Structure formats: C-alpha cells, structure tokens
Amino acid sequence: MKKIEAIIRHFKLEDVKNAVNAKGIQGMTVSEVRGFGRQKGHKEMFRGAEYTVDFLPKVKVELIVNDSQVDSILDAIVGAAKTGNVGDGKIFVTEVVRAVRIRTGESDDAAL
C-alpha cells in the first residue's frame, strides 16, 4: 500500500476527485493547507498599506492505494491538476504499513 499526498490548487479539487473516482478510488481525505514553493506569496492591501501573504492556501489530498494502482492514479492526478503555471503543486508517495477498517476490522488491501 502507498499513500499519495497531492498538494493542488483549490479549484482543481473537483477535477482531481472525478479523475481518481474514474480509476476506482473509493475515498480520500482533503484538508486546507498553507505553504509556499516556487510560486512564493502575493501582495494584498489593507487601507492602502501593502502586505505580503507568504503562505498561500492550497488543498492537500491524501489517498491510500494498492501498489499496482499507484502509477495510474499519479497520471490521473497530474492530468487533472495541471494548468502549466507555477503553483500547480506537488505529489508525494510514501509507504503505508497497515490499514484497518474500523467498522468491520478488515485490514490492509481489504480495508481500502
């Protein structure tokens, strides 16, 4: 099992959700996050005074998938979340050791 963590633009969330759903993914966890990469922050104003927002809001999507699904899911996320401009986000894949479905006690692949 692998965990796919994708940090994406807010307005791409719906597209990413539909794209991974189409690959048979049944669930995901989404959170509001802030941070910066190469895009850096942007300027806002308050009564004429400028300030910089260093940490831009993004959405983090977390998915746990079978090893065999990883490549196709990564393709799907990249395809759906890409605009081609700086600030599209990043994807990280890590190893997952155990998974348990609380309601039934099923574990690992059966729990996904």
Place this chain on the structure above:
Amino acid sequence: MSNYLKPWRVLCLLAALLPFLITTNVSLAQDAAGGSVAPAAATAEPAKEVAAPTAAEAPTAAPTPAPIATGDLKIALDTMWVMIAGFLVFFMNLGFGCVEAGMCRVKNCVNILSKNFVVFAVSTLGFWVLGFGLMFGHGSPYLGTEGLFLASGEDNSPATMDAYKGAYDALKWTGVPLAAKFFFQLVFAGTAATIVSGAVAERIKYISFIVFSLLISVFIYPVVGHWVWGGGFLQTQGFYDFAGSTQVHSIGGWCALTGVIFLGPRIGKFTADGKANAIPGHSMMAAFIGCLVLWFGWFGFNPGSTMAADPIAIADIALTTNLGAVFATLTATATAWILLGKPDIGMTLNGCLAGLVGVTAGCSVITPVGAAIIGSISGVAVVFAVMFFDKIKIDDPVGATSVHLVNGVFGTLCVGLFASPEVLKAHLIPPEVCKPGLFYGGSEQIVIQLIGIVSTAVYVLVVSAICWVVIKATLGLRVSDEEQFEGLDHGEHGNTAYHGFVVEKV
C-alpha cells in the same frame, strides 16, 4: 488592481463624463441669461391661484418655493414622513449588500460589498445630474424635457396641484419641498441599480458594473420612470404601479437578465451535460440580516410612496405589505420543503422578498386578503423561477431575476386582478388613476397593466442590451478565469474579507 489606473482607462472615463459636464454648464448659463422660458404658460394667468402668494405678488417672476408657515402642520408631517420613509429605503442598501454577500462565496465578499457601497454613490450622481429631470421634468409623453439638470428646474414646492408652478408637475400632487421629492425618488433609483449587482456577482469586472450603474440611472430607470410616474403615456392611460413592482423591480430584473446573458455563467455553475451545480453562499447569517433589513426598509418603500402623512393609507399599506411578505415566506418555505425535501433557508429568504416585490405595485389598492393571496402565489413562483432559471442556464447567484423580475411582472399584473373598489374608494384613488381589477368585475385595468409590462420589458431589454454590448466591447465584462478561481477580492481589490480566517476557495 493597478491595471484599472492605466491612463487610457482614466481618459475613457473622463471622456464619457464630458458631455454631462458640458451640457450642465450650458444649461446653467441659459438659466442665468434667458430667465424662464418654461413657466411662461404658468405665469400667463397670474393671481388666479389663491395658494400661490409669490406668483400673485410678482406675476412675472420665476416661481420660487412657497413660504412655509410655522403652523403648517400638514407640510411638516408630510415632509417628515417622506424623509423617514426615504431613509428607510436608503437603509435597504445594507439589506442588498448583506443578502448578496451572504449568498456568494467568501473569496468574492469584498467585491460584493464594494459594489453595493459604490452603486448608490454612482446612481446618485447619475440621477442628480440628469435622471431626475428626465423622469419628472415636464415634457413629452416619453421623456421629460424641462428642469433636466441637477434637479434644479423651476419649482415652488411645497405648493400643490393648481398652485404648483414649475418644471416637475408630475409630482405636484405631493405637498413636500423639492429636495424631499428628489431624495425619495433618488433612493428608489438606487434600489433599481442595486438589484443588478447580485445577478452579475462573482464574475463581472468592477469597473464595468460601475459604468452600467451610471447608465441605468441616466438612460434606463428615468425614461420608463417618466412613462410610469412622470406623467408619461403609461400614467395618463391609467397604468398603476404604486411603489414600483414594474418601475423599480422589473427594471432591475430585466437589466439583471440581459447582464447575465451577456456575461455568461460562473465557472463551475453548469456541468458539461448541462446540470446546474449548487454554489453555496458563505454566510447565511449575513443573508438573514440582509433579508430582514430589506423587509424593514420595505415599510418605507411601500407606505412611504403615499408621499404624504395619510394615516389610513399608510397603515393599510403597511398591513398589505407585511401580509405579502409573511404569506410568501410561508409558501416558499413549504414549496421548498415539498419539492426539495428540506425547508431551505435560501428559498425562505428569497420567498419573503418575492412576496414584498409582488405586493409593491398594488399595496395601496388591494385588500389584506388580496395581499395574502398575491404573497402566497409569489412565494411558490419564486421557488419554481429559481429552478427554471437554473434549467435554462441563467446563472443568477442570489436569485435577483427570480425575485425582482418574475414577481415584479406578476405583482404589476395583480393590480389588474386584485384592485378592490372599496380600497380604491377608501384611499380616494379616482378611476382615471386605477380601476377595479378583474376579480371585482373590472376588465380595463388588466389591459393597461399588460401594456405597461410589455412596453417596459421591450425598452429595458433593448437599451440594457445595448449598454452591456458597448461595455463588453470597450471595457470588457468578465474577469479572467484565473481571477475567478482566485476570487475577485484578490484580483479586483487586493483585499480579503476575513483576514486571519482559513479561506476556502473552492
């Protein structure tokens, strides 16, 4: 943000304003040099009128405001009521701002607040410079031609009826000073402009909306206003729109409709296969406050349109206005509950406003039961209208077309159905002003109501479409897709509405 300050844009704006400035100066110069051409007819028969002391003393002089005796209680009370009612209608700006901000997303909140704030300033500019004169100035059946600029034509208000001498004789029936007449009419013009704001929200360019607001307050609202309230062809034929179901709400609604058509839907509102997505508003608290403020303001809007402290009429109209709101609130909630499975608060709030719009045209000529029936129908109509506009891909974030257009038209028609002979008699409304409706055996009123609805629709649709096309070709209408995703608060204003909160930008 800074791209609006580019020199050529500023020049365009100045160029657009130039004709106003020039014509204003010319007219002032003429006033100073030529004396009074307009009131020649009025001064031809001096001394005949008993209640115009200034005209009797100096028959050749231009009319001046009649002196108000210290003990003239009626003028004092009438003015007090007109002004308080006008202040209530002004307060409706807060209502519109809150309803619209609440029903839109947090990333566009500053933009909506800013639009709603500036729109009243802009419409005041337009209505003061030219609008009031076009609307109420003495003139042809289609347009006012006297006292055009700066609401400063000849006038001896608060003299009324035969004693009135001046350019604004369409308002000679109310015994209040000219400034009171102007202020009361101004807040109504502002309301019509504000209605458009909600329908075009979340994707219109700030500057384009402001320019349209100026155009509506000069070229759209006052022209129909002359027909309906300024002694024009609809009024003389007996078209009855007491407080503005047609004049305020349907004009705002028609402009909103053409605006939405030329602007297109927000990104993500409709799926590729044509289904409408819900885009939830960010604060039902703001929408709730806004709706109650509007309801409160309506007690100035409708009862104030008596423009006189007439105890029976004011009380009756407050009653019919409230009943319309109450019954529409109930039926809209019930309809949403039955159709959608839950009593959706968005529909409840829209329902209340729909009922208020529905009774606005006829609130002075219908019975309380009539108001209850009109309100009940409005409440059901608004729910179906919202679903209908979604179906034909008209993206109206706050339901302005469903509330103001559909019920403005419906309410105007209802005068021809529900106008009661007893209420007409009690409020001293003569048959040439309004006749009994179809349900009381009268068949003439409904015909003229239909003529009024259709002529308003044709004029406003055509002229507003031209305005939108011109703006689209010069300034552009829509913000970029990227700005829409990021939010107009950032793109147009560089501000955030709730700094320090986590902002969801979906």
